[in-house]
Amino acid sequence: MDTLERDIELYVNRRISRTQLLKTAAAAGLSGSALLPMIHAQAASLPVRPKRGLRGPAQITFIKGPHSANEVAIERKLIAQFEKQHPNIKVNFTMYQWPVMDATLEAGYASPNPPDVAYLVDMVYPKFAAAGTLENLAPYISQAGYQSEIKAFLPAIWKLGNYRSTQYGIPSLGAVYHIFYNKDLFKKAGISRFPETQDELLTAAQKLRKGNTWAFTLRTNLADYAYWDWFPYIHDVGADILSADQKKNALNTPKAIAATQFLADLQNKYKVAPPAGQYNWNDDIALFQSGRTAMQHGEGPEILTLQSAKPSFNWDIALAPRPHGASKQTVMGNFGFLMMSSRSQNKEATWEFMKFWSGAKNIQSFAEQVGLQLVRTDVPDAFKSNPLLYELQHSLFPKVQGIQAATQMRQILALMWPNIESCYHGQVTAAQAIQQAAQQIDTLAAFN
Amino acid sequence: MAEQPDTITAASGSVDAGIIAAKPPLRLSAAEHRRLARRFYLRRSAVGYLFILPNLIFFVVFLVYPLLSVIPLTFENGGIISPAQWVGLQNWQTVLNDPIFRQVITNTFEYSLMAISAVFIISFGLALLLARVQNNRSTGLIRAALYFPTLTPVVVAALIWNFVVQPDFGILNVGTHALGLGSTNWLGNTSLVLPAIAMLEVWRGVGFWTLLYLAAILGLPRDLFQAAQLDGAGVWQRFIHLTLPLLRSTFIFAVIWATIANLQLFDSVFILTDGGPGYSSGSIVWYIYRMLFQFNLPGVAASASLVLLLITLVLVVVELKLLRMRRR
Numbered sequence: 185m186d187t188l189e190r191d192i193e194l195y196v197n198r199r200i201s202r203t204q205l206l207k208t209a210a211a212a213g214l215s216g217s218a219l220l221p222m223i224h225a226q227a228a229s230l231p232v233r234p235k236r237g238l239r240g241p242a243q244i245t246f247i248k249g250p251h252s253a254n255e256v257a258i259e260r261k262l263i264a265q266f267e268k269q270h271p272n273i274k275v276n277f278t279m280y281q282w283p284v285m286d287a288t289l290e291a292g293y294a295s296p297n298p299p300d301v302a303y304l305v306d307m308v309y310p311k312f313a314a315a316g317t318l319e320n321l322a323p324y325i326s327q328a329g330y331q332s333e334i335k336a337f338l339p340a341i342w343k344l345g346n347y348r349s350t351q352y353g354i355p356s357l358g359a360v361y362h363i364f365y366n367k368d369l370f371k372k373a374g375i376s377r378f379p380e381t382q383d384e385l386l387t388a389a390q391k392l393r394k395g396n397t398w399a400f401t402l403r404t405n406l407a408d409y410a411y412w413d414w415f416p417y418i419h420d421v422g423a424d425i426l427s428a429d430q431k432k433n434a435l436n437t438p439k440a441i442a443a444t445q446f447l448a449d450l451q452n453k454y455k456v457a458p459p460a461g462q463y464n465w466n467d468d469i470a471l472f473q474s475g476r477t478a479m480q481h482g483e484g485p486e487i488l489t490l491q492s493a494k495p496s497f498n499w500d501i502a503l504a505p506r507p508h509g510a511s512k513q514t515v516m517g518n519f520g521f522l523m524m525s526s527r528s529q530n531k532e533a534t535w536e537f538m539k540f541w542s543g544a545k546n547i548q549s550f551a552e553q554v555g556l557q558l559v560r561t562d563v564p565d566a567f568k569s570n571p572l573l574y575e576l577q578h579s580l581f582p583k584v585q586g587i588q589a590a591t592q593m594r595q596i597l598a599l600m601w602p603n604i605e606s607c608y609h610g611q612v613t614a615a616q617a618i619q620q621a622a623q624q625i626d627t628l629a630a631f632n
Numbered sequence: 633m634a635e636q637p638d639t640i641t642a643a644s645g646s647v648d649a650g651i652i653a654a655k656p657p658l659r660l661s662a663a664e665h666r667r668l669a670r671r672f673y674l675r676r677s678a679v680g681y682l683f684i685l686p687n688l689i690f691f692v693v694f695l696v697y698p699l700l701s702v703i704p705l706t707f708e709n710g711g712i713i714s715p716a717q718w719v720g721l722q723n724w725q726t727v728l729n730d731p732i733f734r735q736v737i738t739n740t741f742e743y744s745l746m747a748i749s750a751v752f753i754i755s756f757g758l759a760l761l762l763a764r765v766q767n768n769r770s771t772g773l774i775r776a777a778l779y780f781p782t783l784t785p786v787v788v789a790a791l792i793w794n795f796v797v798q799p800d801f802g803i804l805n806v807g808t809h810a811l812g813l814g815s816t817n818w819l820g821n822t823s824l825v826l827p828a829i830a831m832l833e834v835w836r837g838v839g840f841w842t843l844l845y846l847a848a849i850l851g852l853p854r855d856l857f858q859a860a861q862l863d864g865a866g867v868w869q870r871f872i873h874l875t876l877p878l879l880r881s882t883f884i885f886a887v888i889w890a891t892i893a894n895l896q897l898f899d900s901v902f903i904l905t906d907g908g909p910g911y912s913s914g915s916i917v918w919y920i921y922r923m924l925f926q927f928n929l930p931g932v933a934a935s936a937s938l939v940l941l942l943i944t945l946v947l948v949v950v951e952l953k954l955l956r957m958r959r960r
Contacts, residue, residue, distance in 0.1 A: 283902075287925040293713045311928045315714035404820075407906030461820020461909045462799050595927040602910040609822065609909060 188212045192222055241274045242533040246541075247292065248303035249282050251357070251485060251554040258553055266540045273533045286594075293317040293525065300528040301538055303356065306519045306587050307594055310347050314591045318352045319524040324535045325351060336544065336562040340586075345521045347589050353521025354542045357550070358557040360581055361412045361483050361516040364490070367498040369397070369478045378502040380513075382446055385505040389456035392478040399456040401468045402447065402481040404608045406601045408465040412516050413481040414604065416503070417443040419585045420510035425596060426588050426629055433625035435600075436618055443507035444607060445614035452610040460608035472499075485555035487572050501572060503580060517584035519559060557581050592628045599624045699941075705934035712930045723931035733936060736907075736914040737943070739826060743915065744894040746830040751837045752886065758838065759845035775846075779839035786836070790903035793832045794819075819905055822912040829900050829913060841886065848882040849875070884955045888948050895944050916940045 191208040194200045209219050252258065256277070263275045278299070280288035285308065292299050293312060304312065312318050325334060334342065337355050345353030365378055373392050379385040389399035403410035418424065421439035426432070450457040463471065472480040473495050481504070490499065506513045522538045524531060540546060548563045550556075557577055558566050567573035587593060600621035607617035660668070706723050708716040727733050758778065765771060781789065796802050797818040805815040818828040852875065860870050898917040901907060907914035907922070916936065924933035 284925075287921070290713060290925050290928065312713065315710070315928065317713050405906070405908050407908060459817055459820065462817045464794075467798070592927075598922065598926060602908065605908060606910050609820075611822075611910075 188214070189222075192219070196223060241272045242530040243274045243276060244300035244528070244530050244534050244537060245276045245278060245297070246301045246303075246537065247278050247280055247289075247299040249280050249285055251556055254553070255279065258550060262541065262546055262550065265546075266537060269540070270533075270536055273530075273536060275537055298525040298527050300525055300530060300534040302523055302525070303520050304353065304523050306344050306521070306589055307597070309345075309353060309521060309523060310589050310591045310593065312523075313347045313350070313352050317526055319526045319528065319531065321351045321354070321524065325354075330539070333539070333543075336560045338559050338561060341519055341559040344519055344586060344589055345523075353523045354538055355519060355559040356522050356542050356547060357520045358517050358559050358581065358584065358586075359483050359485070359519075360557050360576055360584060361416070361481065362576070362580055363479050363502050363504055364472055364482045364486065364499055365479045365502055366472070366475060366477070367500055369475070369497070373478075378500070379505045381505050382443075382507045386446075386450070386454065386456075389450065389479070390454065393456040396476060398458055398471065398477045400450055400479045401457055401463065401471060401477050403465050403468065404451075404460040404605055405464060406598060406605065410605070411597055411601055412483070412518070413504075414444070414447065415516040415585075415587075416514050417447065417507050419514045419516070420504075420506050420512055421508075422511055424588065425593070425600075425625060426590055430588065430590050430629060432629050433622040435625060436622035439507070439509040441614045441618050442509070444604060444618060446507060448607045448610065448614060451608055460605065460610075484557055484573070484576055487570075487576065488555040491570075491572075501576060501580070503583065513583065514585040515580050515583045517557070517581070517586050519586060590629075592631060596625055596628050599628070702934045702937060705930055706938060707931070709929075709931050712924075713928070719931065723929075723935045726932050727935040727939060732911050732914070733916075733919055733939075735911050736916050736919045739911075739913060740895060740897060740915045743826050743830055743833075743897055744891065746827060747833040747837070747894050748887070748890045750830065750834045751841055751890070754834065755838045755841035756845050758842045759849055762842065762846050763849045775843060778842050781836045782839040784836065786899040787903055789832060789836050790900045793828075793835075793900070794904060797828050820909055822909050825905060825909065825913040829897075829904060832900050832904075833894070833897075837890075841890075844886065845879075845882065848879055852878050880955065884952065887951050887955065891947050891951060892944055895940065895947070916943075 188208050191200060191205050195202065195205040205219070209215070246259075246263075248255075248259070256279070259277045263277055266275060267273065280292075289302065289304070289308070289312065292302075293315075298317065309318065324330070341355045341358065345351060345355055363378075369392055370376075370378075370388075373388070375388050375391060379388045385400070392399035402413040418435070418440050421437065421443055423437045423440035424434045427434045451460055468477065468480055469482065469486060469489070471477040472482070473490065473493055475495065475497050487501070503513055503515055522542055524534050524538065528534050544560055544562050547560065548558060548566045551558050552567060552570070552573070555573060567577050590596070603612070603617040603621040603624075606612045607614045612620075705711055705716075707718060707720060709719050709723070710716050762771065762774065784792070797804050799805055799815045799817050799820075802818075804818065808814065808816055816824060818824050856874055856878075857870055860874055865873070896917050897915040898921065901913055901915050901918045902921070905913045907918050917940070920933045920936045920940070923929045923936060
């Protein structure tokens, strides 16, 4: 037994191999599993090695998609301020491009050095959370000094960063999808105000459609995330992709079918909107800027683009009109969160950066520069220098109903959208499209 | 001069001692023979192997190993950003029963048929024309102009093509308008989207294949054609009975290479349509990309990629057999 104890001590201190230890154990009549408690006891008795101090500053990597052509310059300035306040932390900023966001993030999280902090959108983060690549922020947000910060975030958006009872994300920014309209064309057609209902929209559109000027454009391609323009009409009539328990679809309702058919009819029956697929989103924006579209579905950052382009007409923003049977009038929005990698080697440093970046002063400055919306309630002065962005933040943004956080949401939207697109193309009715979409949603929801 | 020792008499002491005791011939055993032959062969080819070693390492590390490691992935879920879970044949069932996968296979075949036949016919015709004007000064300029689109990166070409097919001001629609045919929604029409993408491939590929065929045509033996001409063979007869048969090996190479390349269609689809409208322009590789990166289903993506490999192998074997068949 003395020999065995000696060999266990040598093994724990890595002086002999496991094979040698097992031979000694076998000679003493002990099996490998019987050795385990003895090895653990020996290991526990070893003095704790003090952690080596960091040599130089902690390095963390922050990855984000671009919200502006000046994204890199804006981030560098913010990071410089952070590093000045935290000289022992260095931040390396890198970007993913939106069209290849999934591939870049997947490769990053699969690599030995995943990004410490990432900007992830609501539609995408659940699959990474389900895969265990994101850190549970509970230990950090429960720190005493952070409680007042949590209260500053809009509760519905804070909740959106919670997936299966675990808080993964700190809300950062929101994008609101609304309608831009050409006030001069409206005035010329004798329309005094923006339509609030489906019937008013059709009447106005029929007056506005003239020559090569379209009355109305909305996105139709999956590549352009066309569902953002479709969602307000669905949400207004009380429908959604998934039910509250996310076990089945909440889409297959008569009102949702009617709302979808109306959008298809604008293109195929009334011909006040271009045929589906004729223009992509960039074309839609260009058509509006050149005065060839009276109403265009767009998003917040386009406000800054239009303001700098200074088109030769007056324009404004509005909510999507309510379809028949609507119980409310909503605006679609999607949200970005800062999330920590579960394999980050510098979690404390990463948390410091997350708090800094999402803090009121810095996020307000960032949002004002790129035209996105704030998800905090403690920034009343935000966008005061830009009346349209101010209106977007304070009038439209409170009506946002966003996407549901579900593991398969990306897959659900990608699978079901072609059915709606076929309806837009006039190949199937909205009833057929939504029935097919509902079946696909139910199949995938069964995996939730 | 010293007398040569008489080894016979010296050895035996007398001439009668006998028969010349010559040294026996050197005989190796079979094993020794093999050992020496192997050593000789290795010595001779060692330098050759050293030259191909870097490429062989690259081939094994980046092609063979990934190919082999995809096979176990087809029987697992996860394995990229989450731990792998054994699921047996579930991924294979998902892929083979997925109507979208069947559609993208059909799309890929349709596209390949359109693109390959169009590119080959146009580029072969251009090569024949260029071969006739070989001694002209402008030949070099024409060749450069033809080859230029091939040099354009695929992504850039697709972005340019987006403008070419634009319904309002794209060159294609300006042309169809001028012919009284009106504008066409190329990328938004489920029937026209694949031809629109195939046209992009024709535009990019014609230059390369034209130069390939031109080089092959210029390498044909002139004396055969002169002899045929003297024998009274006309242009068409020389083309059918000499040009085409002599270019057989070039055709085989071209068809196989084009098949492999076109079955891997992805970039144009990703940039121009992302598989839409509906799934009418989705390709097999686009499906694999979507399954892996957008839906986080690496097992399904791996199964689909092996199906693509099998399809490619079968097609190549069939093409080789058909093209190598000789007329009796």
